[in-house]
Amino acid sequence: GENVEQHPSTLSVQEGDSAVIKCTYSDSASNYFPWYKQELGKRPQLIIDIRSNVGEKKDQRIAVTLNKTAKHFSLHITETQPEDSAVYFCAASAMSSGTYKYIFGTGTRLKVLA
């Protein structure tokens, strides 16, 4: 069945360094890839997304890249800050029965060390 693998499961970086989280997906029909950030005790919130007709998208310190051929996409956070510490989830979505349904990765716990 459809599957999204996410790595690493935990990631520690020094404040100011960059962090990269990678996901691979199995369904070649997937065409929408969101990333969610979940702070401790809070709900997941959408931070950035990319569609399959685009290879890269940036929003300030956050960027997402997509390689459709290899079926993987990555989240890049530059100049990390303590408030970036959270669990990050990737997801892949494909049109099914006229609408979209997500498959989520298992999450990456990012710790930014001051």
Add this chain to the structure above:
Amino acid sequence: DADVTQTPRNRITKTGKRIMLECSQTKGHDRMYWYRQDPGLGLRLIYYSFDVKDINKGEISDGYSVSRQAQAKFSLSLESAIPNQTALYFCATSDPDRHGYTFGSGTRLTVV
């Protein structure tokens, strides 16, 4: 953040009891979802609904049922709760023109 509201926020129940988790939204979205979150397993889809007359099973629907009482309300029931249903449950909504989900604040359920 009050656009998607879940009740209760926390609940402890005994094995075999029936329990209902409720979700209501003011975003006007037709699409609503129930997810379960477990450590190391991410978010897994239980049920979803694209309108009041539409109910679909997700990847882990066994042991759960849902009711879409209105466009704004989507309830999840555990007919006979068991300990491995202990988890954090999220309701979410989405707009067909924008793919991002809006999640509720979650319900932490413990079955003892």
